[in-house]
Every structure is written in C-alpha cells, then in structure tokens.
Amino acid sequence: MYRSVTLALCFVYLLVVGGVSYTQVVRAVKQEAEQKIQDVASRLEIQLDKYRTxxxxxxxxxxxxxxxxxxxxxxxxxxxxxxxxxxxxxxxxxxxxxxxxxxxxxxxxxxxxxxxxxxxxxxxxxxxxxxxxxxxxxxxxxxxxxxxxxxxxxxxxxxxxxxxxxxxxxxxxVIEEYNAEANAPFIVTDDHGAVFYSSHPEWNYTSLVALPNAVKAEIIHQRQYGTGSLLKLTDKTALQDVLIAESLTLEYKNKLRTYLIAEKTLPEVGWHLIVLTPIIKVYVLVTSILFGALVLFILVALLSMIWRRNNIAQRQLAAVNEQLEHRVEQRTAQLQETNTTLMDTIDIQRETEQRLKETQNELIQAGKLALLGEMSASINHELNQPLTAMLTYSETLKLMITRGKTEGIGETTDEIIALIRKMATMVAQYKLFARKSAGKIGPVLVADTLSASLSILETKISKMAAEVHIQPYDTTLLVLAEAVPLEQVLVNLLNNALQAQEAVSQPRIDISVTDKKANAVIAVKDCGQGFSEEQLQKVFEPFYTTKGKGLGLGLTISQRIMASFGGAIAATNHPQGGAVFTLILPIKQEPEV
CATH class of the missing domain: 3.30.450.20 (PAS domain)
Known part of the structure; x- marks a missing residue:
C-alpha cells in the first residue's frame, strides 16, 4: 500500500514538474532569443540612421x-x-x-x-x-x-x-557580424517573406512563404537577390502566420527540424529579424529538470522511510533520552545565540569595510575632480582659442555666402570641422581623465599613461614655457596597476611640479623611468625650492598643503592609490635643488616557458 501511494505521488509530481518546467523553459529560451535580436535590431537601426542623410x-x-x-x-x-x-x-x-x-x-x-x-x-x-x-x-x-x-x-x-x-x-x-549559434539560426526577411540573409547559407535567397507571382517577378526584374531561387521553406501562405506561430518546422541538411520563433520587426525598412531556437533544446532542459526532480523525489522518499524507522526507535527511547534532549536543547539555544551574535558582528564588519572602500573610491574621484577644477582656467583657455577661430571662420563663411563667392566655402568649412574635432579631442581627454576607474588591477603600459598625463597638462606646460625632459627608457614596460588612477597620480605630481615653479624663470621637469627587476621606478623632479625637513615629514598627511590653494588631499590620495597597486610613493629633495617624487610599481612579469 505504501509503495503504491509513493508511485502514484511520483507520477503526479513528475507530471506537474514537467508541465511547469516546459512552460518556464520555453519562456526563458524565447526571452533570451528576443534579447539577442533586440540588441541586433537596435544596433542596426543606429547604423541605418547614421547613413540615411x-x-x-x-x-x-x-x-x-x-x-x-x-x-x-x-x-x-x-x-x-x-x-x-x-x-x-x-x-x-x-x-x-x-x-x-x-x-x-x-x-x-x-x-x-x-x-x-x-x-x-x-x-x-x-x-x-x-x-x-x-x-x-x-x-x-x-x-x-x-x-x-x-x-x-x-x-x-x-x-x-x-x-x-x-x-x-x-x-x-551588424547583420554580417552577428554570431549565431550553430543550432540556433538567425535569418532576416523582407515584408514578403523572402530570406536575404541566413546564418545557414542554404536558406539564403529562399522564402518562408509562397510568394505571389507578381512579387517574385518584380524581385527578379530588379535583381534584388541576384539569381536566387526563392524556393519556399514552409507551406504557409502568409508571413504573418509564420511570425505569430510559437514554433516552425524547416528542413535543414535533409532533416526536418522544429524551432521556437523569436521575431523583431523593423517597420522603417520592412524587415523581420528572426532567431530560431531548436525545440530539442527545450526537451533536453526539461528532461534534465525531470531527472533532477526524480532524484529529489527518491531522496525525499528515502529520507521519509528512514524518518519513519527512526521515529519508531525514538518513541522507544523517548523516556530514556528526555532529560538528555532537554540539556542538548539548552546548549543548542546558547550556541545559536552565540552564532547569531557572531554573524551580526561579521555583517557589521563587512558593511564597515564596504563603506570604507566606497568612501576611499569617492575620495579618489573627488581628488581627481578637484585637480580638474584647478586646471579649469587652462581648460577654458584651451577651448576658447578654437571657439574664437570658429567664430571668425563662421562670420567669413556667412560673408562669402552673402557675396556669392563659393570657391572658398569648402576650405573654410574644412577649417571649422578641424577645429571642432580638435575641441572634441580636448574634451575627450578630460572626460577620460574624470571617469571612475573599473577597480581591476592589470597590465598598464607606462608609456601610454605618461603620454596621456602630459597631454592633459599640455596647455599649462606651454603657457609656463616649461621644458619637460624624459630620459630614454623601455617604452614596452608594463606595470601592474589601474590605468585611470595611475594617470591621476602622475597628473597630480606633474601639476604640483609646475605649481612649484610658477616663480621660476625657466621651469623644467625631469622624468625618468627605470627597471629595477621586480619593480619599475618613475621619478618626477622639478626645479623649485624643494621641501624643508618639517614639510617632508607632513607632505603625505591629509589636508596638509604648502600652496595657498587646494584641499591638501592630492598626495594623500596618491599614496592610497599606490598602496592599492602594491606599490609606494616617496618625496625627497634633489641634491642640486628641487623636489623629487618617486613612484614604485610592480612590473608585469612574463610567464616562464
């Protein structure tokens, strides 16, 4: 009797699980396909809009x-x-x-x-x-x-x-580069149902439905799809019947295969993007779920049987174990209370660590934006020059149009376009500098980071007529860091070096990059007054500054950034005068062969 009931329950259980899982798997598979096709449709619409005008x-x-x-x-x-x-x-x-x-x-x-x-x-x-x-x-x-x-x-x-x-x-x-799965073909049709692209080449220039003779003759006359046969792939007469169907059976490699349909219509061009997912994929997933459900049911049935036997034994020993169980319950309650307290403490510690990490990241970003604020005058000057030139060219262009002189319009327009591109490049540099880091340490090319940092300060360097001398070094040197924060550290040191020489008649910055086996050493030297012994002791302290402006956080943030890379930063005075800041970074080691 017990076995019969168990088998009946197993049958009903698997029937319910199979029905529910089939519905859910079909929905999940179609949603995945629709997401892929929506991505292709969005990128395709963008590409069409780009060239339309x-x-x-x-x-x-x-x-x-x-x-x-x-x-x-x-x-x-x-x-x-x-x-x-x-x-x-x-x-x-x-x-x-x-x-x-x-x-x-x-x-x-x-x-x-x-x-x-x-x-x-x-x-x-x-x-x-x-x-x-x-x-x-x-x-x-x-x-x-x-x-x-x-x-x-x-x-x-x-x-x-x-x-x-x-x-x-x-x-x-976008269509040609779509990476369709081998068993999930991707096809594109026109409003008539003619297939002009398929990840299965044998379906190219066929039709999902029977095309009217007039439509087929027009396509052939216009040579729209070359000499394609336009053979029909289904017995349906209307494309809409295909698109609203849940599944579709097509012949592929001399075998009939059933697919789930996911479709996206592009009304502007009259196209239909279709992803076909083999129904066998659903059956495989449902079978896996049913197998797992059956294993679970068997385990539950075994546990139930063991529980019944243990329950009988426990009843026989209940009188003997009652006092012992009471003591165990008390001890378990104490342990649970202790464990709960410990888990609460751990959660509080994790939350505190997360907040500290977020605060440090925000502090780094604030330091970067503060540095951009100090450079705002240079940025304004750098953008103002091309804006003034654009105004002059625009007024000249308007005058040429008014006077009917067209021979110089193209050249003047090219100058305006060149100035706009120059401004876009400038803004892109500062935008890249202001972005937040991804938080992942990896190989960073020192030459690229140094070049980007100097580009950001190019206007200020030119304005001060400062000479930047970079000693020859290995331009293929890779260090383990994050590109954006490392760039922030270098920009901060270079900017400090320029500010330290505002009263110097011939400002100069010397930069050296050396390879010390496991570490790379980047040194930035200026020709300013350098530091006193007291200043060297406090230079990395928060809110300490030797300038009349700024928050005094730049070097503190730089020190934390370098520590996050497993590196270090140090400040000294050069024997010939001026300050020297040194960055020590681990080198990306080549794997042993």
Missing part, C-alpha cells in the same frame, strides 16, 4: 554638379577621387554618382576590378525614387560585387532640374 549632404559638393554638367575626363577623375575620400571617411561599402539615365559616371571603387563605373542601375528602385525627386533607400545583392548592401540615394539638382543621383552603399556589418 549622408547623400543629402554629399551632393552639395560643386564638383558633383560640374561632372553631371560637363562629363569630361578631368571632371570624372576629380569626382572619382572625391568619392573615394568620402567612402574612406564614412567607412561605407561604396559611393557612386549616376547620370539621369542611370549610368554610373564616377565611383569610389573606380580603380578596382569590380568597379561600378559604366554600369547602368536605372532598373533599381533607389535610382527611380531619387530621379523622381525623393530620397531613396533599398536593400539588394550587388549585381557587380555580389555583396549584400543597403543603398541610400538622393537626387542631384541644378536649379530646379534633376541631373543625376548620388548613392551610398552600406554593407550593414
């Missing part, structure tokens, strides 16, 4: 209109080079210019064997859209290059007439 800007170059008006060899050569420059700058697949008849007059790949020059693409929808005055976009397989690409086009106008079409072809690396 570029043709509208590129057609403004006067050489484009000049070639369409006068297609002589010199103009063709000039535009070929211009389009090649555009293509390299944009990291696109190709940029080319077509006449109103659809013939390619110039292209960025004009020197390649598969050049577009001379080819007629008048049958492509993107050309027809642009020649009718609209922005064009289209996805297709290249008729010459045989590469998939998305085409963006825009009409070239002369007065009110359309004289040609400029096209930018993008390879859409």
């Amino acid at each position: 570029l043709p509208r800007v590129l057609v403004l170059h006067p050489a484009i209109s000049e070639l369409l008006a006068n297609p002589v060899e010199d103009n063709v050569r000039s535009v070929n080079r211009l389009l090649s420059t555009y293509n390299q700058s944009l990291s696109s697949d190709a940029v080319y210019l077509m006449s109103r008849e659809g013939v390619t007059l110039a292209a960025s790949n004009w020197q390649q064997s598969d050049s577009f020059v001379g080819s007629n693409y008048g049958f492509r929808p993107y050309f027809q859209q642009a020649v009718n005055g609209d922005e064009g976009s289209y996805f297709a397989l290249g008729t010459v290059s045989r590469k998939r690409g998305y085409y963006f086009s825009f009409p070239v106008r002369r007065d009110s007439d359309i004289t040609g079409v400029l096209v930018v072809k993008v390879a859409l690396s």
Whole structure:
C-alpha cells in the first residue's frame, strides 16, 4: 500500500514538474532569443540612421554638379577621387554618382576590378525614387560585387532640374557580424517573406512563404537577390502566420527540424529579424529538470522511510533520552545565540569595510575632480582659442555666402570641422581623465599613461614655457596597476611640479623611468625650492598643503592609490635643488616557458 501511494505521488509530481518546467523553459529560451535580436535590431537601426542623410549632404559638393554638367575626363577623375575620400571617411561599402539615365559616371571603387563605373542601375528602385525627386533607400545583392548592401540615394539638382543621383552603399556589418549559434539560426526577411540573409547559407535567397507571382517577378526584374531561387521553406501562405506561430518546422541538411520563433520587426525598412531556437533544446532542459526532480523525489522518499524507522526507535527511547534532549536543547539555544551574535558582528564588519572602500573610491574621484577644477582656467583657455577661430571662420563663411563667392566655402568649412574635432579631442581627454576607474588591477603600459598625463597638462606646460625632459627608457614596460588612477597620480605630481615653479624663470621637469627587476621606478623632479625637513615629514598627511590653494588631499590620495597597486610613493629633495617624487610599481612579469 505504501509503495503504491509513493508511485502514484511520483507520477503526479513528475507530471506537474514537467508541465511547469516546459512552460518556464520555453519562456526563458524565447526571452533570451528576443534579447539577442533586440540588441541586433537596435544596433542596426543606429547604423541605418547614421547613413540615411549622408547623400543629402554629399551632393552639395560643386564638383558633383560640374561632372553631371560637363562629363569630361578631368571632371570624372576629380569626382572619382572625391568619392573615394568620402567612402574612406564614412567607412561605407561604396559611393557612386549616376547620370539621369542611370549610368554610373564616377565611383569610389573606380580603380578596382569590380568597379561600378559604366554600369547602368536605372532598373533599381533607389535610382527611380531619387530621379523622381525623393530620397531613396533599398536593400539588394550587388549585381557587380555580389555583396549584400543597403543603398541610400538622393537626387542631384541644378536649379530646379534633376541631373543625376548620388548613392551610398552600406554593407550593414551588424547583420554580417552577428554570431549565431550553430543550432540556433538567425535569418532576416523582407515584408514578403523572402530570406536575404541566413546564418545557414542554404536558406539564403529562399522564402518562408509562397510568394505571389507578381512579387517574385518584380524581385527578379530588379535583381534584388541576384539569381536566387526563392524556393519556399514552409507551406504557409502568409508571413504573418509564420511570425505569430510559437514554433516552425524547416528542413535543414535533409532533416526536418522544429524551432521556437523569436521575431523583431523593423517597420522603417520592412524587415523581420528572426532567431530560431531548436525545440530539442527545450526537451533536453526539461528532461534534465525531470531527472533532477526524480532524484529529489527518491531522496525525499528515502529520507521519509528512514524518518519513519527512526521515529519508531525514538518513541522507544523517548523516556530514556528526555532529560538528555532537554540539556542538548539548552546548549543548542546558547550556541545559536552565540552564532547569531557572531554573524551580526561579521555583517557589521563587512558593511564597515564596504563603506570604507566606497568612501576611499569617492575620495579618489573627488581628488581627481578637484585637480580638474584647478586646471579649469587652462581648460577654458584651451577651448576658447578654437571657439574664437570658429567664430571668425563662421562670420567669413556667412560673408562669402552673402557675396556669392563659393570657391572658398569648402576650405573654410574644412577649417571649422578641424577645429571642432580638435575641441572634441580636448574634451575627450578630460572626460577620460574624470571617469571612475573599473577597480581591476592589470597590465598598464607606462608609456601610454605618461603620454596621456602630459597631454592633459599640455596647455599649462606651454603657457609656463616649461621644458619637460624624459630620459630614454623601455617604452614596452608594463606595470601592474589601474590605468585611470595611475594617470591621476602622475597628473597630480606633474601639476604640483609646475605649481612649484610658477616663480621660476625657466621651469623644467625631469622624468625618468627605470627597471629595477621586480619593480619599475618613475621619478618626477622639478626645479623649485624643494621641501624643508618639517614639510617632508607632513607632505603625505591629509589636508596638509604648502600652496595657498587646494584641499591638501592630492598626495594623500596618491599614496592610497599606490598602496592599492602594491606599490609606494616617496618625496625627497634633489641634491642640486628641487623636489623629487618617486613612484614604485610592480612590473608585469612574463610567464616562464
């Protein structure tokens, strides 16, 4: 009787666990696939938006209109080079210019064997859209290059007439670079259901549903997918029936396989991104869960049987053990109380350590921001110069446009762009310096850190006409540290060295990097007044400063940062005058062969 009840309970238990686990596993697998496909869709939308408006800007170059008006060899050569420059700058697949008849007059790949020059693409929808005055976009397989690409086009106008079409072809690396699992294929279809990309190559240029004859004829006429067969993979007649289904059965390597579907629609381009997860994966996971549940049930049943036998024995010995159990309970309660108190103490200690670590990290970040505050005047001066130049160039550009002088507009615009990039580089340097560290110690190249630190202080060094002398050293030297905090320490020492020489007529900073077997030693020397003996004793104390400004935390923070690397920092006076700060850092050792 007991065994029959146990077997019945086991059957019901496994039935419930199997049903619940199947539902949960299916949901988890689909959510994982949807997350992957959402990531691809987001990056794909960003890439499309990046290139969408570029043709509208590129057609403004006067050489484009000049070639369409006068297609002589010199103009063709000039535009070929211009389009090649555009293509390299944009990291696109190709940029080319077509006449109103659809013939390619110039292209960025004009020197390649598969050049577009001379080819007629008048049958492509993107050309027809642009020649009718609209922005064009289209996805297709290249008729010459045989590469998939998305085409963006825009009409070239002369007065009110359309004289040609400029096209930018993008390879859409987001799709090509998607790392699909071997048993979880990734496919992309258009709104008709035609598959133009699949991680299983044999599904490329097929269709998930039966395509209407008119649609198939249009695709073939436009050569959108080359000579693809467009064979159907399913018996369904509407793409929507495929997308709303929970699973889909497809033939792969001469075997029918069932997959779970995760789909994301890109309405702007009419694409459907689909990830197919084999249903066998769900069955394997559910089987594993059922096996674990069965093992658990058996263990519980065994424990139950043992408990029943022990319970009988305990009843027989209850009278004898009652007093002993009472004493054990008392002792157990005492131990539990002691253990609880100990655990509370440990938790308090951990919380205190965490708070101390967070406070130290915030103190390091505050020191970095305080140093940036001291450098704010230099930053303002460094950004003010290009801003003033940009204002002058902008006023000149406006005057040239007003007077109708277009020959210098490109050059003036290039100057403005160069100034903007220069400002972006400046801001990026300070932004990188201000960021918080990742908190992970690893190999750091001393040469890169030293170069970045000097770049941040470049304006101040130039303003003071200070000479920075770096003794020759091994530029491949790696130390164990964190790049951002180590950079903060070097910037702080270099800034202190400059401040110590504000009254010196010829300021100079000497930097040396030496290899001491297990450690690297970085020394920064200035030509200032140096320290007194009392100052050397207090220089690393919090809130102690020899300057009339600042919080006096820079060297204290630097000392803590160096200690976190397993290194050290020291301050001394140079025999020839001036202060010397020395950093000692462990070297990244090469593993023994």
